[in-house]
Amino acid sequence: MAELLQFAFSGLTVGAIYALVALGFTLIHNASDIINFAQGEFVMLGGMTTVFMATAGIPLPLAMLIAIVVTTGVGLALHRFAIEPARGASPVALIMITIGASVFLRGVAQIVFDKRFHSLPPLFGADPIQFGGAAILPQSLVVLAGAAVIVALLWLFVERTLLGKAVIATAANRLAARLIGVDTRRIVDFSFAVSAAIGAIAGILITPIALTSYDVGTLLALKGFAAAMLGGIGSPLGAVVGGLLIGMIEALCAGYVSSSYKDAAAFLIILVVLIAMPQGLFGRVKVERV
Amino acid sequence: MLSIENVTSAYGRIEVLHGVTLRVEPGEIVTLIGANGAGKTTLMHAISGVQPITGGAIRFNGEPIEKRPAHERVAFGISQVPEGRQVFAPLSVLDNLRLGAWSRRDTDMEPELARVCALFPMLDAILDMPAGALSGGQQQMLAIGRALMAKPRLLLLDEPSMGLAPNLVDQLLAVIRALRDDSLTILLVEQNARAALAIADRAYVLETGRVTLSGPAAEIQADRRVREAYLGI
Ligand SMILES: Nc1ncnc2c1ncn2[C@@H]1O[C@H](COP(=O)(O)OP(=O)(O)OP(=O)(O)O)[C@@H](O)[C@H]1O
Ligand SMILES: [Mg+2]
Numbered sequence: 001m002a003e004l005l006q007f008a009f010s011g012l013t014v015g016a017i018y019a020l021v022a023l024g025f026t027l028i029h030n031a032s033d034i035i036n037f038a039q040g041e042f043v044m045l046g047g048m049t050t051v052f053m054a055t056a057g058i059p060l061p062l063a064m065l066i067a068i069v070v071t072t073g074v075g076l077a078l079h080r081f082a083i084e085p086a087r088g089a090s091p092v093a094l095i096m097i098t099i100g101a102s103v104f105l106r107g108v109a110q111i112v113f114d115k116r117f118h119s120l121p122p123l124f125g126a127d128p129i130q131f132g133g134a135a136i137l138p139q140s141l142v143v144l145a146g147a148a149v150i151v152a153l154l155w156l157f158v159e160r161t162l163l164g165k166a167v168i169a170t171a172a173n174r175l176a177a178r179l180i181g182v183d184t185r186r187i188v189d190f191s192f193a194v195s196a197a198i199g200a201i202a203g204i205l206i207t208p209i210a211l212t213s214y215d216v217g218t219l220l221a222l223k224g225f226a227a228a229m230l231g232g233i234g235s236p237l238g239a240v241v242g243g244l245l246i247g248m249i250e251a252l253c254a255g256y257v258s259s260s261y262k263d264a265a266a267f268l269i270i271l272v273v274l275i276a277m278p279q280g281l282f283g284r285v286k287v288e289r290v
Numbered sequence: 291m292l293s294i295e296n297v298t299s300a301y302g303r304i305e306v307l308h309g310v311t312l313r314v315e316p317g318e319i320v321t322l323i324g325a326n327g328a329g330k331t332t333l334m335h336a337i338s339g340v341q342p343i344t345g346g347a348i349r350f351n352g353e354p355i356e357k358r359p360a361h362e363r364v365a366f367g368i369s370q371v372p373e374g375r376q377v378f379a380p381l382s383v384l385d386n387l388r389l390g391a392w393s394r395r396d397t398d399m400e401p402e403l404a405r406v407c408a409l410f411p412m413l414d415a416i417l418d419m420p421a422g423a424l425s426g427g428q429q430q431m432l433a434i435g436r437a438l439m440a441k442p443r444l445l446l447l448d449e450p451s452m453g454l455a456p457n458l459v460d461q462l463l464a465v466i467r468a469l470r471d472d473s474l475t476i477l478l479v480e481q482n483a484r485a486a487l488a489i490a491d492r493a494y495v496l497e498t499g500r501v502t503l504s505g506p507a508a509e510i511q512a513d514r515r516v517r518e519a520y521l522g523i
Contacts, residue, residue, distance in 0.1 A: 173377075176372060176376035180440065181360070181393030
């Protein structure tokens with residue numbers, strides 16, 4: 001029982017990070033129909049930039065802030081300079097562009113940073129808290145709390161602000177959004193910026209537990225993508241639930257089977273979802289009106 | 291108010307508007323009638339800036355606007371009620387209306403909201419319902435209300451009567467007339483030529499991307515070819 005609790009907790013922790021990556025996918029996909037495979041690099045940039053700023057002597061909170069700002073800038077630039085000029089290209093071409101951007105960002109990170117693994121000090125120490133026989137890292141609670149706050153803020157934004165409604169409107173019907181005077185390009189800009197910021201925060205939160213390096217983004221993007229698929233592409237609720245589920249499945253797989261099969265779990269889920277339930281758990285059938 | 295000169299437009303390499311010229315004067319209801327696929331929606335989209343044009347000029351109050359992005363044209367005072375209503379299904383009726391005022395979101399939208407609710411009492415009762423759950427007629431009223439929230443000077447209506455029961459069509463025509471009497475200028479696209487000609491001041495007939503006939507609505511209504519092709523007489 002204690003063992004199960006231990007696995008479940010570590011599953012929830014990584015799951016929260018997958019959920020944030022999946023939310024990033026969802027935001028951008030809803031605003032623009034693009035699957036942004038550079039989403040994992042946002043996570044990497046958040047962690048790595050913080051590490052290197054802190055190493056350079058900048059106080060940690062400021063280093064984190066800079067990392068979020070830099071990553072947000074990268075997200076905006078990705079849209080403005082790589083996606084936007086190719087507007088009108090097929091979705092497949094746009095996805096290829098994001099994959100190219102992901103490779104590019106990894107390459108740049110390798111040069112600007114380095115190829116080693118790095119960590120950050122946990123926010124509230126490294127002494128595990130005993131709970132029901134399981135040992136829980138304080139940083140795990142920070143990750144969960146951070147993810148919960150981000151989800152709550154996003155929800156408030158969408159429910160309470162007209163800009164939030166305009167994002168929903170753009171996702172629901174781009175033509176109609178343009179006809180009421182929404183500059184939908186700005187909305188997509190905005191979704192890239194917010195997705196990048198969320199990715200950066202995820203990277204900062206998880207680095208004290210999982211370490212970071214220039215290439216952590218690839219696997220995170222795939223896990224996050226699996227989470228978004230499982231939840232149903234386009235559904236923010238699905239992204240969160242999918243992320244947590246994939247984290248749990250992985251942790252249980254690693255705990256009870258073998259940690260070498262852990263990554264395979266996510267790919268298996270992608271396959272099963274694609275074949276058996278392409279709508280995912282919370283996905284809607286997209287109704288196209290004529 | 292609106293002047294379209296020799297506008298051409300294409301989807302890929304297939305040109306569907308072959309030099310359309312038309313004018314709408316302030317305070318008029320002008321109707322554009324034409325069969326399926328004639329290019330009516332394409333022209334409406336071109337006026338709103340969501341469909342690129344390959345040639346010609348579009349002027350609004352004398353200013354060339356064909357190079358302006360869609361959102362600026364709404365701010366200039368051109369609103370469109372698109373074909374098929376296109377309400378924001380997941381959002382409430384109230385949110386749909388509030389978003390209609392997006393182009394002037396810094397100003398107070400309450401007076402306009404009150405006006406729209408007075409014009410469409412049926413909407414006032416269901417402000418919290420998701421737009422996707424409304425009936426076709428309610429969605430059409432919502433789409434018009436949403437466009438009015440922008441306080442337009444020119445209202446483009448693309449087949450508003452499509453799929454409506456006859457009594458709703460009558461209501462709709464009354465609303466359009468009332469809007470015109472309230473000094474709104476209207477360009478009305480219709481396949482329901484009878485209804486459109488009944489309330490229009492002038493009319494244009496569009497056939498496969500070309501204007502083939504134009505004039506006062508009464509004259510168009512009396513035209514032998516129109517009577518055969520569009521009025522079934
Ligand atoms: N997105 C598109 N891509 C390619 N061709 C299109 C597209 N939209 C319309 N067309 C073609 O352009 C022509 C004009 O279409 P349009 O929708 O403007 O006609 P319409 O007069 O509005 O017809 P309807 O009465 O059916 O609404 C048609 O031949 C149509 O097949
Ligand atoms: Mg049409």
